[in-house]
Amino acid sequence: xxxxxxxxxxxxxxxxxxxxxxxxxxxxxxxxxxxxxxxxxxxxxxxxxxxxxxxxxxxxxxxxxxxxxxxxxxxxxxxxxxxxxxxxxxxxxxxxxxxxxxxxxxxxxxxxxxxxxxxxxxxxxxxxxxxxxxxxxxxxxxxxxxxxxxxxxxxxxxxxxxxxxxxxxxxxxxxxxxxxxxxxxxxxxxxxxxxxxxxxxxxxxxxxxxxxxxxxxxxxxxxxxxxxxxxxxxxxxxxxxxxxxxxxxxxxxxxxxxxxxxxxxxxxxxxxxxxxxxxxxxxxxxxxxxxxxxxxxxxxxxxxxxxxxxxxxxxxxxxxxxxxx
Amino acid sequence: xxxxxxxxxxxxxxxxxxxxxxxxxxxxxxxxxxxxxxxxxxxxxxxxxxxxxxxxxxxxxxxxxxxxxxxxxxxxxxxxxxxxxxxxxxxxxxxxxxxxxxxxxxxxxxxxxxxxxxxxxxxxxxxxxxxxxxxxxxxxxxxxxxxxxxxxxxxxxxxxxxxxxxxxxxxxxxxxxxxxxxxxxxxxxxxxxxxxxxxxxxxxxxxxxxxxxxxxxxxxxxxxxxxxxxxxxxxxxxxxxxxxxxxxxxxxxxxxxxxxxxxxxxxxxxxxxxxxxxxxxxxxxxxxxxxxxxxxxxxxxxxxxxxxxxxxxxxxxxxxxxxxxxxxxxxxxxxx
Numbered sequence: 232x233x234x235x236x237x238x239x240x241x242x243x244x245x246x247x248x249x250x251x252x253x254x255x256x257x258x259x260x261x262x263x264x265x266x267x268x269x270x271x272x273x274x275x276x277x278x279x280x281x282x283x284x285x286x287x288x289x290x291x292x293x294x295x296x297x298x299x300x301x302x303x304x305x306x307x308x309x310x311x312x313x314x315x316x317x318x319x320x321x322x323x324x325x326x327x328x329x330x331x332x333x334x335x336x337x338x339x340x341x342x343x344x345x346x347x348x349x350x351x352x353x354x355x356x357x358x359x360x361x362x363x364x365x366x367x368x369x370x371x372x373x374x375x376x377x378x379x380x381x382x383x384x385x386x387x388x389x390x391x392x393x394x395x396x397x398x399x400x401x402x403x404x405x406x407x408x409x410x411x412x413x414x415x416x417x418x419x420x421x422x423x424x425x426x427x428x429x430x431x432x433x434x435x436x437x438x439x440x441x442x443x444x445x446x447x448x449x450x451x452x453x454x455x456x457x458x459x460x461x462x463x464x465x466x467x468x469x470x471x472x473x474x475x476x477x478x479x480x481x482x483x484x485x486x487x488x489x490x491x492x493x494x495x496x497x498x499x500x501x502x503x504x505x506x507x508x509x510x511x512x513x514x515x516x517x518x519x520x521x522x523x524x525x526x527x528x529x530x531x532x533x534x535x536x537x538x539x540x541x542x543x544x545x546x547x548x549x550x551x552x553x554x555x556x
Numbered sequence: 557x558x559x560x561x562x563x564x565x566x567x568x569x570x571x572x573x574x575x576x577x578x579x580x581x582x583x584x585x586x587x588x589x590x591x592x593x594x595x596x597x598x599x600x601x602x603x604x605x606x607x608x609x610x611x612x613x614x615x616x617x618x619x620x621x622x623x624x625x626x627x628x629x630x631x632x633x634x635x636x637x638x639x640x641x642x643x644x645x646x647x648x649x650x651x652x653x654x655x656x657x658x659x660x661x662x663x664x665x666x667x668x669x670x671x672x673x674x675x676x677x678x679x680x681x682x683x684x685x686x687x688x689x690x691x692x693x694x695x696x697x698x699x700x701x702x703x704x705x706x707x708x709x710x711x712x713x714x715x716x717x718x719x720x721x722x723x724x725x726x727x728x729x730x731x732x733x734x735x736x737x738x739x740x741x742x743x744x745x746x747x748x749x750x751x752x753x754x755x756x757x758x759x760x761x762x763x764x765x766x767x768x769x770x771x772x773x774x775x776x777x778x779x780x781x782x783x784x785x786x787x788x789x790x791x792x793x794x795x796x797x798x799x800x801x802x803x804x805x806x807x808x809x810x811x812x813x814x815x816x817x818x819x820x821x822x823x824x825x826x827x828x829x830x831x832x833x834x835x836x837x838x839x840x841x842x843x844x845x846x847x848x849x850x851x852x853x854x855x856x857x858x859x860x861x862x863x864x865x866x867x868x869x870x871x872x873x874x875x876x877x878x879x880x881x882x883x884x885x886x887x888x889x890x891x892x
Contacts, residue, residue, distance in 0.1 A: 282749035282750070282751065282752075283720075283749055389838060390605075391838075419604040419605055419776065420604070420776070420778075420817060420820045420821055420824075421604065421816065421817065421820050421834060421835040423820075423824075424823070424824070424832035424833060424834040424835075425832075425834045425836075427824075427832050428831065428832050428834060431830065431831075446750070447750075448750075449824050449825045450824060452827075453827050453832070487750060487751070489754075490751045490753065490754040491779060491825075492753075492754075492757065492777070492779030492780050492782065492783040492784075493779055493782065493783065493825075494778035494779045494781075494782045494806070494818065494821050494822065494825070495782050495806050496782045496783070496802045496803050497803065497806070497807075502754070504751065504754035504755045505751050505754075506755070508719050508721055508722075508752065509749070
């Protein structure tokens with residue numbers, strides 16, 4: 232496809248134990264991520280879309296090594312991250328940074344902007360204090376903020392500005408991959424656009440790859456080259472961004488596109504919303520997890536689990552659904 | 557008599573102005589907000605965070621916390637009866653019975669230590685409509701009406717046992733309990749997933765039609781406005797900057813801010829090139845008093861006059877009102 236992937240995730244799985252009772256024994260598990268395989272190529276954006284509880288944030292955290300995976304492999308710049316010691320893994324993790332949804336929660340309110348942005352440099356013992364301060368100024372300039380704000384605190388900024396500070400911090404160690412977990416969903420539309428444009432510019436200038444996690448399929452379609460759709464801990468469809476919008480194959484992907492109210496009253500859609508809610512990850516449904524809500528459910532879907540299958544020659548569209556078997 | 561009622565607005569808000577006290581000094585949060593809602597009609601108020609849309613609804617409901625702020629001017633009439641100056645005890649009878657409200661975050665607006673059955677019954681009983689037995693029966697019926705199927709077993713559930721979508725359904729059931737003629741919905745689907753949002757919007761639409769309810773829909777989402785509203789107010793920095801029928805607004809957005817919002821959302825939904833339309837700059841801070849139009853620092857069409865004179869809301873055509881010295885009239889600049 233495009234040479235060697237920067238990041239390859241193979242068959243990743245994570246269950247969180249639930250302890251109950253007098254003896255605090257593990258009684259049940261939350262199946263957060265099951266059998267997920269993805270690749271991200273250099274200078275590429277992979278979009279990860281799904282509703283709350285689909286496991287998309289857990290997947291981001293697993294890749295970041297913030298949580299340990301139960302099974303599967305994470306290969307980043309040719310290193311099997313989850314087999315390295317914590318100290319060794321940190322060497323490679325430098326090249327992987329994260330941006331969070333709520334820039335107020337993810338910036339320490341007692342630290343100045345300088346302290347926030349230079350902390351990653353300090354931890355990795357890069358430069359002296361003066362050099363780091365200069366670097367911080369450069370980073371602020373890169374993300375479109377004034378350089379003279381270094382001594383201010385996060386609460387003195389608006390949501391969009393705070394997200395820019397979060398991005399500056401993520402850029403401090405010149406990462407090759409940024410995992411962005413709902414970076415624009417707390418922002419107003421006009422501010423969203425500013426942040427998305429900034430992220431595109433940074434990608435062009437520094438050749439960064441993004442794993443862009445969001446619940447808004449239009450934002451994902453806009454920013455991503457390829458899109459993976461997650462439902463209840465599994466990837467149900469993965470395709471080129473344009474292809475996915477043109478011909479979404481999985482009934483869930485179709486529902487995601489159709490559910491969004493279109494901003495023009497003339498184009499009123501006669502759309503029947505899919506019924507029901509996302510099932511519990513503690514007792515995921517048998518067979519295809521979407522069968523409880525699927526408008527085209529068949530007998531087979533209730534018993535067998537559909538595997539991700541390649542649909543076209545160039546292997547760019549994969550779907551896990553018996554309708555396309 | 558009936559005819560005159562039909563043609564007069566159900567709810568009329570005139571020149572509503574509310575201030576919050578910031579460091580002891582009143583700062584106007586909304587200024588001169590006026591609108592009318594007819595029977596069976598849905599009016600949308602759209603704007604970004606901090607534009608005053610929620611304060612408008614809280615002012616109508618007289619829910620502005622004492623000490624934090626107060627309504628400084630304006631009137632609210634329900635069926636041609638002035639209600640904003642009623643003693644609060646009198647007004648309480650109207651709140652819930654005639655005008656009900658649902659909020660954005662059903663997680664925090666339900667009482668965590670009362671079962672949902674008790675919370676619905678509380679509303680029914682507080683207004684002395686039903687005795688205890690009747691109230692239980694009504695509660696079950698309400699839950700069925702909002703799409704909670706196993707209603708009897710759900711009565712004893714507590715809010716934490718329900719999903720976000722379910723909680724919003726319970727909120728709607730509470731709001732509907734006294735068959736209000738107006739429902740104020742403040743960002744009712746913002747905290748919900750898109751597939752659940754679609755379900756709740758469909759539910760609200762059905763209930764509105766069945767009960768011939770009027771609705772005030774407060775949202776930041778142009779899609780929600782387009783698909784649910786008859787008329788729209790666009791708010792910016794505490795003021796109404798544009799007001800019209802929903803078709804006219806989307807057909808010819810006249811205020812540069814409205815146009816900018818539409819272009820931003822459409823450039824995400826229907827991207828033509830890999831570039832997003834943005835409205836540069838930021839919303840002015842509360843109480844930041846400046847001469848001229850409050851949008852002028854971000855406006856692409858501004859001229860000298862915009863920095864000097866504050867534009868008044870005026871009718872341009874067919875009831876389409878705009879507060880702009882140089883409204884966008886060229887259809888080609890529109891979004892369709």
